[in-house]
Amino acid sequence: MDILLQLLMSGIALGMIYAVIAFGYQSTFATSGTLNFGQGEALMLGAMVGLSFSGDILGGPYLNYWLMVPLVLLFGALQGAVVEFVGVRPAIKTKSEFGWIMSTIALGIIFRNTAENLWGRDDLPFPSPLPTEPIHIFGANVLPMELMVVVGAVLMMVLVELFNRRSIYGKAVVATSSDRDAAGLMGINTGLVITFSYALSSMSAAFAGVLIAPITLTGASMGAVLGLKAFAVAIIGGLTSGLGVIVGGILLGVAETTTGFYISTGYKDVPGLVLLLLVLAIKPSGLFGKTTIKKV
Amino acid sequence: MLEVNHLKAAYGQVQVLHGIELKVPKGQVVTLIGSNGAGKTTTMRAISGMLKPTGGSILLGGKSIAGLPAHRIARIGLAHSPEGRxxxxxxxxxxxxxxxxxxxxxxxxxxxxxxxxxxxxxxxxxxxxxxxxxxxxxxxxxxxxxxxxxxxxxxxxxDVLLLDEPSMGLAPILVEEVFHIIERLKEQGMTMLLVEQFAAAALAVADYGYVLENGRIAVHGPAEQLRNDPKVRAAYLGIAH
Structure with a gap:
């Protein structure tokens, strides 16, 4: 029983990381119908930039973890804006249906290679800002950093939701998501809203990067698998549902930790991907997604 | 207030507007009537920037707005209530x-x-x-x-309000209410360009009218005059002469 609880807790923490990255996929999909397939690399860059400030790899630490986080968020936002400007905007302008897929993947590879050259290919430890002694909750051992992951992820999503509902700029983002042409008639610069959604998307990935880095290792290749699994979460939960990515993330996270323990770590990725295939076969819009009919 | 000259627009290779000329003076209601597919909605979309015109000029309060994105045109002072709400x-x-x-x-x-x-x-x-x-x-x-x-x-x-088919798909009693509201806005001095399928009602509220045929202005004149024009009556007002 205790073991199961332990696996659940770890699964939830991992799942919330997936949820934060998947949330980023949703944000760009809502405003522009496009996705940043370099989300995993945005996460990795966030973690590496964070490590450069707060780790000892470049002669640091220069800043403590809490002061580093805002800088990483800012970096993530800028990185996302660059991806939109270089990779996505031209594809939207020419009404290319698929150009953005290749260009965001290409940018992701470029970012990964750059990171390998800047920081090397080895995985590096990331100093934890919280005690590394586990705390006991209902008999399970939980790392303080794992709690921090859950709190940080929920906090970020709540803040974005408040922004969307309360501020006129957030309302403009929602309006752009539901009808881009009509939003333009309101005087909303929808191109800028799309850039903003890319900034938000990479910012959330970078945030996920500095949340997870102290639990795992940091390295140029850390993002690829996380980005792909978060994409699976976005599909499982539904690309349009905020609740969907949280539930989908936790489902996948728990499926991985339990399979890893009860069956074999070699198979830990299988149940989540089977779930993905099932969802695609039975409810392609995702567990919580609304079915949309593409008008031609 | 709004002045459109030689306005041309196309959807892909298909030319829809072949040089539209129209003027909406300050404080007046101008209506654009015509059969389905004549280019009424396209004219509105080209003016408000939803569709980029392929030629011609549009002046809003003396400022050239042709080819600007919709959000900039809105900021200059044009509101567009689009077809389909x-x-x-x-x-x-x-x-x-x-x-x-x-x-x-x-x-x-x-x-x-x-x-x-x-x-x-x-x-x-x-x-x-x-x-x-x-x-x-x-x-x-x-x-x-x-x-x-x-x-x-x-x-x-x-400064200028574009209303595209405000009565489309509405029950007769609501159509009446919509026209009543247009009337009230006119009393308040709102400058409007109105596209309507109910040509008779539109010409009753408007000061001036343009009849659009195949992407060109076929007839134009004071609303009163168009209401009495035998050709307009036969083609658009459903009244035999």
Whole structure:
């Protein structure tokens, strides 16, 4: 029983990381119908930039973890804006249906290679800002950093939701998501809203990067698998549902930790991907997604 | 206030407008009538920037707006209540109205003015919307959505208001209400360009009219004169001569 609880807790923490990255996929999909397939690399860059400030790899630490986080968020936002400007905007302008897929993947590879050259290919430890002694909750051992992951992820999503509902700029983002042409008639610069959604998307990935880095290792290749699994979460939960990515993330996270323990770590990725295939076969819009009919 | 010269527009390779000329003087209501496919909606879309014109000039209050993106044209002072209403269905009626005032609520936009007062006046003009202020716009009936689209356009405090088929798909009693509201806006001095399928009603409220045929202006003149023009009567007003 205790073991199961332990696996659940770890699964939830991992799942919330997936949820934060998947949330980023949703944000760009809502405003522009496009996705940043370099989300995993945005996460990795966030973690590496964070490590450069707060780790000892470049002669640091220069800043403590809490002061580093805002800088990483800012970096993530800028990185996302660059991806939109270089990779996505031209594809939207020419009404290319698929150009953005290749260009965001290409940018992701470029970012990964750059990171390998800047920081090397080895995985590096990331100093934890919280005690590394586990705390006991209902008999399970939980790392303080794992709690921090859950709190940080929920906090970020709540803040974005408040922004969307309360501020006129957030309302403009929602309006752009539901009808881009009509939003333009309101005087909303929808191109800028799309850039903003890319900034938000990479910012959330970078945030996920500095949340997870102290639990795992940091390295140029850390993002690829996380980005792909978060994409699976976005599909499982539904690309349009905020609740969907949280539930989908936790489902996948728990499926991985339990399979890893009860069956074999070699198979830990299988149940989540089977779930993905099932969802695609039975409810392609995702567990919580609304079915949309593409008008031609 | 609004002056359109040699306006040309196309969807892909298909030329739809072949040089439209029209003028909307300040404080007047001008209507654009014509059969389906004549290019009425395309003219409106080309003016407001929803569609990039392929040629010609458009002056709004003396400023050239042809080819600008829609959001910049809105900031210069043109509001467009588009065909098909296009309200934001997942947001409340009130939020839709506030989005109409987006250019006034944000940095570098139109003069702020009395937004709260204008919101109140819009809700006075459309009492049904006041009752439904906090409802999601997607849950409104077609008629209510039309009212919302018009109220939302008014919230821009525009110099020129484009109304595209405000009566489309509405029950006869609501059509009457929509025209009543257009009449009231006219009394308040609003400059309007109105596209309507009910040509008779449109010519009754308008000062001046243009008849569009195959992407060209076929006839134009004071509304009174068009109402009595035998050809217009036969083709668009359903009255034999």
């Amino acid at each position: 296009r309200v934001f269905p997942t947001q409340t009626v009130r939020d839709n109205l506030l989005l109409g005032a987006f250019t006034r609520l944000t940095f570098g936009g139109r003069p702020r003015g009395d937004i709260r007062g204008d919101l109140d006046r819009a809700l006075d003009l459309f009492p049904r919307l006041r009752e439904r202020q906090f409802q999601l716009a997607g849950t409104l009936s077609g008629g209510e959505q039309q009212m919302l689209a018009m109220a939302r356009a008014l919230m821009l405090n525009p």
